Amino acid sequence: MRQKAPQQIELQILLRSRRRCAMCFGLEGSTAEVKGQIAHLDRNPDNNDPDNLEYLCLRHHDAYDSKHTQAKNYTPEEVKHFRSLLQKYLETELIGPSTESMKAKKHGTRRPTRQSGKVAPAIYDRRVPIYLATRDLLISMIQKGRAPLDEVGKFAKATDEALFICGPDIASYLDDFYRKAVALEFATIRLDSENLSDDERAKVIKDKYELFLWIGHEMPRMKERFAAVMTLNDG
Numbered sequence: 001m002r003q004k005a006p007q008q009i010e011l012q013i014l015l016r017s018r019r020r021c022a023m024c025f026g027l028e029g030s031t032a033e034v035k036g037q038i039a040h041l042d043r044n045p046d047n048n049d050p051d052n053l054e055y056l057c058l059r060h061h062d063a064y065d066s067k068h069t070q071a072k073n074y075t076p077e078e079v080k081h082f083r084s085l086l087q088k089y090l091e092t093e094l095i096g097p098s099t100e101s102m103k104a105k106k107h108g109t110r111r112p113t114r115q116s117g118k119v120a121p122a123i124y125d126r127r128v129p130i131y132l133a134t135r136d137l138l139i140s141m142i143q144k145g146r147a148p149l150d151e152v153g154k155f156a157k158a159t160d161e162a163l164f165i166c167g168p169d170i171a172s173y174l175d176d177f178y179r180k181a182v183a184l185e186f187a188t189i190r191l192d193s194e195n196l197s198d199d200e201r202a203k204v205i206k207d208k209y210e211l212f213l214w215i216g217h218e219m220p221r222m223k224e225r226f227a228a229v230m231t232l233n234d235g
């Protein structure tokens, strides 16, 4: 049985490779986005060290995993070498418009993104933890129906630099997210207090209900917000 890499690591590999296959690039010079899977380069399904993982197209994933007795098997070193070439390519390719992205524009890009500027991998990598911190707090609120203040604090700390790393759109989105999380917790705490009048209680329940509606609908919206700054729009 093939083990799946933990979600967080998987995301890291997907973002790093931008769904380009290192072997397609290294062997064939292809830079197209491909359908693929994450391969364990040492063929040990328990080794989820990011260095041991690589996004490969289905064809190369199969070829990498199959054992040949006659022909020489693909080696981890080969793929890691191709990966480093691909990474260099992706970094330089991101600096300015390439023929590939011009082509993509001519054929129409998938959907409009709010920020069509290209993102260097180093910046890209710094956005991932901000996305994950936001996602974690949202999941926790969905599960618990409240926003424990230690978790809100962790979120605030992890997203503190969002303005510089993700830009003003995400920063103001996260400000609002933070305010609502705190409001949810505040409503929860108030409902536990005994000296609320009936009117006050009704109002707090109404507030909390509205915050529940927000939580319930927020996951796809949150993903879309981040996709606008995380999805690279060419290819």
Ligand SMILES: [Zn+2]
Pocket (backbone or CB within 6 Å): 021, 022, 023, 024, 025, 056, 057, 058, 059, 060, 061
């Ligand atoms: Zn391939």
